[in-house]
Structures are given as structure tokens and as C-alpha cells.
Amino acid sequence: MELNQITEKIIGCAIEVHKFLGPGLLESAYEECLSYELIKAGLKIERQKPVPVVYKEVKLDCGYRIDILVENLVIIELKATEGITTIHEAQVLTYLKFAEKKIGLLINFNVLRLKDGLKRFIK
Numbered sequence: 001m002e003l004n005q006i007t008e009k010i011i012g013c014a015i016e017v018h019k020f021l022g023p024g025l026l027e028s029a030y031e032e033c034l035s036y037e038l039i040k041a042g043l044k045i046e047r048q049k050p051v052p053v054v055y056k057e058v059k060l061d062c063g064y065r066i067d068i069l070v071e072n073l074v075i076i077e078l079k080a081t082e083g084i085t086t087i088h089e090a091q092v093l094t095y096l097k098f099a100e101k102k103i104g105l106l107i108n109f110n111v112l113r114l115k116d117g118l119k120r121f122i123k
Contacts, residue, residue: 003103006043006071011118013037014107018114027080030109031067034078043070051098066095075104084108084119096123 017033031047038045049066052059068076077092084106092104101123108117 001071003073006074007103007105007120009041009043010038010070010074010076010105013041014109014118015114018109021109023080023110023112025080025109027067027078027109030080030107031078034076034107035068038068038070044072045070046072049099051095054098064095064098066099069099069101073101073103075099075101077104077106079106079108079117080110081108082110084117089119089121092119092121093123096121 014034016037017030021029021033035045035047046069049069050061051064051066053062053064066075067078070076075092075095077088077095079088088106092106096104104121106119106121111117
């Protein structure tokens with residue numbers, strides 16, 4: 001499956017979760033439900049995948065975790081906040097760098113229309 005097909009499936013699953021639950025819940029609830037939908041869609045996922053911080057030649061385990069890694073290719077960072085900030089965007093870009101991945105999705109479920117809470121990053 002190519003990256004565009006994977007991200008389309010992810011976004012479809014996120015829309016399904018948002019349609020059913022709506023805004024206003026904790027991030028952990030959205031993570032649980034989105035994980036269920038992704039698995040149901042036939043995608044391989046890893047939840048709370050550790051990401052080491054690489055400083056020069058040293059890898060440091062600082063407790064950073066990717067919310068969901070799909071097919072070992074796409075990073076999903078979930079939010080349930082008032083809005084996406086530049087810090088959230090920087091977080092996804094940093095995860096892409098340290099995890100050596102090319103595609104990231106930042107999904108904020110605390111919006112009326114999910115398309116307003118969705119941002120795609122390509123490294």
C-alpha cells in the first residue's frame with residue numbers, strides 16, 4: 001500500500017471516530033477509538049511508540065512517544081485542544097526527524113468539523 005492510500009484510510013477512520021464521538025473528550029478516548037478503527041481497516045499500528053532524542057551521536061530516552069505509528073510509516077499525533085499551535089506542529093516535525101519517517105498527521109478532535117483539526121506534514 002502506498003503512503004497516500006494509508007493516509008486516506010487513516011483520515012477516513014479519524015472522520016468515523018469524530019462523527020461518532022464528536023468533540024469534547026480526552027485525547028486518550030480518541031486514541032483508543034482511532035486505534036480500533038485502524039485495526040478494523042486492516043492497518044498495522046503501534047501505540048505509544050518510544051522515540052529517542054538524538055543529540056549528536058547519543059540517543060537519549062527522554063520519554064517521548066508517538067501516539068500511533070501506522071504501518072511503520074505514518075506518525076499520528078493526536079490532540080483534543082482548543083486549537084493546533086506551532087508547538088504541536090513542531091512536535092510532529094521533531095518526531096518525523098528522530099523517528100526517520102516521512103509523513104505525519106496532526107489530528108485535533110476538539111473541533112466541530114474534523115477537516116479543521118487535521119494537518120499533514122511531509123518531511
